[in-house]
Amino acid sequence: MMNQSHTKISDLMLERFILRETSEIETADIEKAIKSDQTVVQRIRLLEQSNQQFSEKHNKSEIYKSVHNLVQEKSRQTKAVQKKNTFLHRAAYVFSILLIITVFIPFEFTDTENEMFEHETANGIRLKGITPEIHIYKKKDDDILRIFDSSRVEENDQLQFRYLRANYRYGALFSIDGNRQVTLLFPDSLNASTELASGSIVDLPFSYQLDGAPEFERFFMLMAHEPIDLNSVLSKAESLSMDLNTAKSSQAAIIDGVFQTSVLLSKVHK
Amino acid sequence: MFNNYKTKKGVIIEPEQLYNRYAEMVFRRCNRLLKNEALAVDAMQDVFVTVLTKKSTLDLSQPSSLLYRMATNISLNIIRSKKRELNYWTSEEDALLVKIASLEDVESQIHAIGILNHLFKLSPESSKTIAVLFFVDGLPIEEVATTVSMSVSGVRKRLKKLRSVLQELDGIK
Numbered sequence: 001m002m003n004q005s006h007t008k009i010s011d012l013m014l015e016r017f018i019l020r021e022t023s024e025i026e027t028a029d030i031e032k033a034i035k036s037d038q039t040v041v042q043r044i045r046l047l048e049q050s051n052q053q054f055s056e057k058h059n060k061s062e063i064y065k066s067v068h069n070l071v072q073e074k075s076r077q078t079k080a081v082q083k084k085n086t087f088l089h090r091a092a093y094v095f096s097i098l099l100i101i102t103v104f105i106p107f108e109f110t111d112t113e114n115e116m117f118e119h120e121t122a123n124g125i126r127l128k129g130i131t132p133e134i135h136i137y138k139k140k141d142d143d144i145l146r147i148f149d150s151s152r153v154e155e156n157d158q159l160q161f162r163y164l165r166a167n168y169r170y171g172a173l174f175s176i177d178g179n180r181q182v183t184l185l186f187p188d189s190l191n192a193s194t195e196l197a198s199g200s201i202v203d204l205p206f207s208y209q210l211d212g213a214p215e216f217e218r219f220f221m222l223m224a225h226e227p228i229d230l231n232s233v234l235s236k237a238e239s240l241s242m243d244l245n246t247a248k249s250s251q252a253a254i255i256d257g258v259f260q261t262s263v264l265l266s267k268v269h270k
Numbered sequence: 271m272f273n274n275y276k277t278k279k280g281v282i283i284e285p286e287q288l289y290n291r292y293a294e295m296v297f298r299r300c301n302r303l304l305k306n307e308a309l310a311v312d313a314m315q316d317v318f319v320t321v322l323t324k325k326s327t328l329d330l331s332q333p334s335s336l337l338y339r340m341a342t343n344i345s346l347n348i349i350r351s352k353k354r355e356l357n358y359w360t361s362e363e364d365a366l367l368v369k370i371a372s373l374e375d376v377e378s379q380i381h382a383i384g385i386l387n388h389l390f391k392l393s394p395e396s397s398k399t400i401a402v403l404f405f406v407d408g409l410p411i412e413e414v415a416t417t418v419s420m421s422v423s424g425v426r427k428r429l430k431k432l433r434s435v436l437q438e439l440d441g442i443k
Contacts, residue, residue, distance in 0.1 A: 010409045011302070012417060015295045016334050051294045058297075058311065064289050067315050071322045 009033055009040060018047055132259055134173070134221040135162040139207070153265045155212045161185070161204040161219070163196075168223035168259060170194040172233055173204070178215030178267060180241040182234055185219075194228040215267055216248055223259040289318055292337050299341035303367060303402070305359075309348060316344045335417045342399045346371040363406060370401045373435065400425060401432050 009030060016022050017030050033040045054060075138147045139158040147153065161173065172194050173186040186204055187194055196202060210217060220237070222228060236254045241247050253260055296317050301310035317340050349356065349371040359368065403414045404425075415425045 008408065010407060010413055011299075012335070012338050012403075012407070012409065013413065015298075015338070019291070019295070019334060021334055047298070050298055054294045054297055057307075060290070060293055063293070063311070063315060064286065064318075067289065067318045067322065070315070070319045074319065074323050 009043075011043075014040075014043055014047060018044065018051075131164075132166045132168055132171075132221070132223045132261060133164040134219065134261055134263055135164075136160070136219065136263055136265075137162070147263075147265065149263050151265055152268045153210055153217070154268055155210055157210045159208045159210065161208070162201060163204070163221060164201055165196050165199075165223060167225075169196060169225055170227050171196045171221060171223045172228045172230060173219065173221050174234065174237055175217050175219045176237060176241045176247045177211075177213035177217040178244065179213040180244065180247075181213060182237045182241050184230065184234060187230075190230050190234070194224075194230065196223070210267070212269075213267065214269070215244070216264060217267065218248060218262055218264045220254065220260060220262045222254060224255075224257070228255070228258065285322055288321070288333060292333060293318075295334065296337050296341045299338055300345045303342065303345040303406075304348060305364075309352075310345075313341065313344050313348055317341050320344070332419075335419070339399045339403075339417055342402050346398050346402065366406060367402070369436065370398050370405070373398060373401075397428050397432055400428050401436070404429055405432075405436075 013022065013026065013030065017027065022030065030040070034044070136147050136151075137160045138145050138151075138153065139160070144160075147159075153159075163171065163173075165171065171186065172184070174182060174184045176182050184190070185208060222233065233254055240250060240254070248264060293314065297310055297314045300313035300317070301307060304310050304313060317337060320340060321337070346367075349367055353368050353372065356364070356368065359365070400414055400418055403409045403417060404411070409417065411422055411425055411429070415422045418425065420428075
């Protein structure tokens with residue numbers, strides 16, 4: 001196995017240096033090395049020359065165009081697969097319903113034992129009992145922990161959200177933090193659709209890193225049968241955030257007639 | 271052209287800007303590992319296609335680190351698929367790269383990955399990438415950890431297992 005010294009300034013560090021993305025300490029270390037080590041100067045010069053050569057040899061905007069075309073092609077393929085899957089799921093659903101009707105209905109009036117079975121089956125479906133929920137998970141080292149209302153979290157904790165949509169079709173997720181900041185997490189922007197992804201249990205496709213806001217961060221999930229007016233939601237949320245105690249504890253509806261649930265996380269500081 | 275990316279609170283990165291800023295770095299990384307400019311340009315394109323396709327599931331708060339390790343990963347996949355054509359690769363480093371690229375799913379040997387890991391959409395960092403950053407590039411453990419967004423102890427655990435897997439492979443040879 002190769003045995004590197006692991007003490008030199010890495011290529012990645014120098015890349016970040018020329019992109020001006022190094023921290024103050026890293027920058028100071030590199031600048032110190034530049035003064036004392038000619039090889040570092042040489043390596044930086046080579047990186048800059050290489051940037052120049054790349055631009056001379058390759059047409060950057062052409063490459064970007066082809067990247068763009070490939071992305072669009074992939075997106076079309078994904079949509080086609082999703083469409084196909086939706087069709088298959090619907091077909092499977094219809095088949096299941098037909099199967100239930102065929103198998104169970106003829107036995108409905110037969111005997112007590114079958115009545116009992118039917119009762120258990122009906123309970124087993126448990127559709128009526130489902131209410132929307134928001135679940136939050138925290139990544140800690142290599143583990144993932146479910147966290148609940150009043151859990152303690154820290155700056156930089158990485159959170160992932162999962163929701164049970166029950167039979168609601170539209171939703172919005174936002175937070176209010178101890179800096180009175182309101183952040184819309186779902187959908188991506190005010191102009192985006194509030195339609196929830198299909199499936200009864202859905203993971204939001206991004207994780208969320210907590211910043212240094214003090215005291216708390218409360219996450220609100222709203223769900224409705226009709227599209228949600230995000231401007232109205234955020235404007236109400238901003239009013240709510242003006243009083244931190246109310247923002248933490250209020251159970252009042254943000255929007256009337258819309259299902260609402262929330263999880264309050266307490267911030268602890270190292 | 272594409273939608274903007276939402277990363278952490280308030281951080282928005284415009285896709286074309288991302289490409290213009292990091293294309294050279296990504297190309298250089300791919301070329302450093304593949305030692306072939308044409309392959310490196312292909313790999314660079316793959317990196318940006320992946321980023322733009324998975325934009326909503328990636329944490330782009332540190333784009334240079336993310337793109338650097340994606341470039342490493344994609345280059346390793348190319349090395350793995352083309353290793354028979356790379357018979358001109360003769361140095362010790364070349365041999366190590368081919369060996370790392372050819373490791374079967376080391377992840378599964380290291381961790382029983384719980385289903386909840388999928389929730390984060392950030393699959394555990396490829397151990398192969400960690401191997402290249404540490405054994406080939408010679409990054410200190412702390413920098414490897416920062417680059418792959420893992421704890422130092424997490425990277426140490428992976429390296430311990432990787433060392434033994436690579437040594438076992440040496441023994442088999």
